[in-house]
Amino acid sequence: MAAPVQSIAIFGAGGGGTSAAAHLTTLGFQIRLYSQDESALAPLQEIGGIEYDAPFGKGFAKIPVITSDAATAMAGAELVMIVSPAHLHEKWISAAAPHLTDDQTLFVSPGHTLMLIPHILRANGIKNPVFCETATLPYLCRRTGPTTCRISRVSDFMVFGGFPGVATKRQYDIVSTVYPAVKEFSNVLETVFPYGNAIHHPPAFLCNAGRVEATGGDFRHYYDGITPSVGRLIDAVDRERIAVADALNAKTMPFVELFYQMGYTTEAARESGIAYEAFHQSEPDKWIPAPPQLEHRYFLEDVPYGHIIYSELGRLAGVPTPTIDHIIHLASVSLGRDLTADALTLEKMGLAGVTKERFLDLLENGFDN
């Protein structure tokens, strides 16, 4: 039986990391905040914590350890929580790996990089890596200034999976004491499919590319930008994603249902089953402005770490994904560079040429057999 979680190392001092630090401090956990970005840490070190504005109140969260030294951050922590964009997973996990002990739980939120993390851990000498993740960040939040963060929403539904699948339950029992909102799924294949941003950001961004560039993003991304025909394209992406998940025997739900479960849209939209209604009736997303330019994570993260992994898994499962593939291509052309170059491919996870059977076996049983 693992020791109850009291001390948590948080990797990442952006919006997600600082929000987690603030929230979990208010819940009574001891937070040890780590980043490699000294300029992000310095203002927090100066005041010894973070000021927050959140649904659970406004205040100052005192953070006992704020450091750019990974060993210091992780010393004595029961839980090591990585809170970063997917393209930084490699960097953060490589920093954490040398100091990770067997009694620590490695929790990546959001994860949805499939076998990338085990691959990096193995490259760092951990032969039988174990970790867990959520499909989405626990917060709708932003770092609003050098010493402030704003949390507009704390998630009450997060898809949770572990690697290997046989270790999911044990890790779930630990993480759910920190985040009761996590819902247990079988493995990290089931956390990759509900990564909502990957479903809708690339098609919506492509269909609003002209407006983003012409106006510098002077419109509401979801409410104005996701019109009926854009919604139909999102629905087409979602049908392909579900077909891939089905072929790999992964549990997943339609995007609109997921969006509803996460509390982002109405019962009426849920019943319509279409993405346009889901976004048009989304109160939390209504006022979110469009990004000011196309060089933005809606393409830069959600294509290489979202659409491309669905396409890769489709190939592995023998399921065609034409809509997803065409969006990948056109997003690349519109940016003037190949988004597949640094993408999360099976090759990048050390799984080039893997068969479907071997892949599913690895996910469930890990590298120990």
Place this chain on the structure above:
Amino acid sequence: MTVQKVTILGAGHGGCAAAADLTARGFEVRLHARREESLAPLREQGGIQAAGVQDGLFPVHLLTTDIEAAITGADIIMLVVPSVAHGFYAEALAPLLTPDIPVFVNPGHTGGALHFVSELRRAGYTDPVKTCETVTLTYICRKTGLASVEIFSYTKKLKFAAFPGKHAQDMFDLVKPLYPKITLVSSVLETALTNINAVFHAPGMLMNAGWIEDTGGDFLFYREGITPAVGRVIAELDAERMAVAKALGVPTASFLENFYQAGLTTLEAKDSGDISRACVESEPNWKIKSPPSLDHRYIHEDVGYGLVPFAGFGRLADVPTPTIDGIIHLTSEMMDIPYATDGLTLEAMGLGDLDAEGVLKFVEEGA
């Protein structure tokens, strides 16, 4: 033979402009429309009121909804309708047409003449037929009222080809007096692959779909909508189009070159190689607003009757067209219309069973 009696099928912008212009220049014009409502205002006024290249009220020799009356005694039939209507007119003409009356598809866009003849054959017409086409309409014009039209100019250096190609010189000599600015090109494959509307309208619509639907098209399509990213997609699409043309041995020029030659942008913009800039600096297009919805010929015609045949020619030539295919697929999902099968396929152009060499022979011989 010289043309004196011209039948114009279609009384939209182009049909009315042609009827007024050719009447003004002494031709005997018979103007046909499918619906009497289109013709009634013209009858009431006693002709078409034109401004621009021609100025005045021009009484058209015959206004009719009867296609047989319209073509009887004609020296040439000019089909001035959107690509999507070519099939309808082919079917209507099949029992009436005789081999001595050539058909001028104005404009043919991509594959207009091939499609028209294929539909004519399908409708049971077995005699020889001579057709020809221009890539775009012979006029820059716009209807300004129910019975009035503004003709800004004749289209310059307009590419013209005949099908079957063996009649090219005859057809050119026939049409040249009507439209002195046409230039004869190698074949209908060259006019087909010169269709610039398909090259830039479809990416412009796809990448501004949200803006169009959210605001009812409340922005300037070319000046604001063709941004650098949209320009990059157009450039990639254009490179695929040119690769297809090259593989088929069809002479071709870049979008920028064609756009500049058509008088639609500045030399500086052309030389910059930047399609976004060329569109932003297109003075004739400056004030042109976006379509109010996606349910518009910029998609229906320019995807279905532009990109779909481009992709078909690409398969024929064994040249990959991922950007063209992508736009076809995504607009199909968005419109819920399967353009790849509903649009102008190789089959619909009568080229379904042929290889590349067979197609080249077919466009020359007509069989």
